[in-house]
Amino acid sequence: MADEVIVDALPYIDQGYDDVGVRESALAMVEEECRRYRPTKNYLDHLPLPASSPFETPLMINEFERIQNRLPMETLSMKRYELPPPPSGKLSEVSAWQESIENSMAQLEHQWVRSLNLELMLDYGTEAWKSYLEVITAMQAKAQIQLQQLKKDMQDVNWQRKQAQTQAGEKLRALEAHWVLLVSKNYEIENECVELEKVVQAARDQLEQLVPPVEEQQLSPQTEHTNGHSAQTDSNGSNSNESQNNEAEENNSDGDDDNDDDDMNNRNGDNNVVSDSAAVQDEEESTNDS
Numbered sequence: 001m002a003d004e005v006i007v008d009a010l011p012y013i014d015q016g017y018d019d020v021g022v023r024e025s026a027l028a029m030v031e032e033e034c035r036r037y038r039p040t041k042n043y044l045d046h047l048p049l050p051a052s053s054p055f056e057t058p059l060m061i062n063e064f065e066r067i068q069n070r071l072p073m074e075t076l077s078m079k080r081y082e083l084p085p086p087p088s089g090k091l092s093e094v095s096a097w098q099e100s101i102e103n104s105m106a107q108l109e110h111q112w113v114r115s116l117n118l119e120l121m122l123d124y125g126t127e128a129w130k131s132y133l134e135v136i137t138a139m140q141a142k143a144q145i146q147l148q149q150l151k152k153d154m155q156d157v158n159w160q161r162k163q164a165q166t167q168a169g170e171k172l173r174a175l176e177a178h179w180v181l182l183v184s185k186n187y188e189i190e191n192e193c194v195e196l197e198k199v200v201q202a203a204r205d206q207l208e209q210l211v212p213p214v215e216e217q218q219l220s221p222q223t224e225h226t227n228g229h230s231a232q233t234d235s236n237g238s239n240s241n242e243s244q245n246n247e248a249e250e251n252n253s254d255g256d257d258d259n260d261d262d263d264m265n266n267r268n269g270d271n272n273v274v275s276d277s278a279a280v281q282d283e284e285e286s287t288n289d290s
């Protein structure tokens with residue numbers, strides 16, 4: 001989350017970028033930020049040093065050493081283009097004259113090579129330059145194709161950004177309108193609640209003025225009500241005693257009826273036993289006769 005960057009600018013739908021003073025204000029903010037940013041240490045200390053030794057040649061190594069030692073650079077030697085005679089002290093020496101002759105022969109050979117190159121250029125230079133220009137033209141055409149493709153990609157990216165920001169802008173405007181509507185409704189509801197509270201409070205005040213206090217009304221009827229309640233409880237007590245006596249008599253009569261029913265059941269059981277024994281004797285006699 002610390003490395004996450006949230007871009008909250010929508011340049012395709014935001015307004016006010018072309019107003020007077022906006023650009024100057026942005027530049028002033030950038031300058032202020034640059035003044036406050038004062039690095040106190042090398043911000044590349046955590047990175048390792050680049051390994052340049054595989055790419056260094058002996059000439060580069062010597063040159064780096066010269067720069068490190070702060071030595072002046074050697075001037076270009078022009079002796080090979082000069083034809084100096086032998087020194088005055090060596091005019092009688094054959095070796096000095098031999099060295100001068102070799103130098104002059106090298107200069108003549110160099111001039112002959114230059115003239116030969118000029119003749120070759122006159123003969124084949126035109127065609128060589130044509131082929132070179134064709135190669136350069138092909139490279140330019142290829143670079144132009146790549147450039148057009150890059151421009152097309154940039155245009156596609158910008159179009160996608162514009163479309164996305166336009167859709168986001170419409171959604172933001174709709175949400176803003178909905179938010180304004182909800183805020184206005186809440187404001188209206190709060191006003192209505194305040195008005196209703198005022199009406200309720202006024203009704204309460206009016207009711208308190210019209211109705212007398214309840215405590216004064218309840219003082220006199222309370223004693224009569226308690227007396228009537230005591231008399232009623234006495235009558236209820238006598239009635240409850242009478243009902244209990246009646247219930248006891250009914251229970252006794254029910255018990256007598258139950259005893260009579262038991263006697264009848266016992267008699268019926270005895271009669272059934274006698275009839276069963278007679279039937280068994282008749283069956284035995286019939287079997288003996290047979």
